[in-house]
Amino acid sequence: MALGADYFRLLVDGAPLAPAAAPGELKAKSAVEGDVVFVVPETAVQAILQVGEVGKEQPATIPLNLKGGA
Secondary structure (H helix, E strand, C coil): CEECHHHEEEEECCEEECCCECCCCEECCCCCCCCCECCCCCCCCCEEEEECCCCCCCCEEEEECCCCCC
């Protein structure tokens, strides 16, 4: 299994966004770190990160807090 940009989507107010930047294909069991970057509109109210191959499996979902602050 290889891991790349197709494994990440951000649902912003229900609309899916592909990453603006992501690591290249990473092989499973590798120790490489990388950043996945999304451009989120300032007006966004809700965001859910989906992790899993797009269109091939049921993705894991992680709700994100967009309110910020401490």
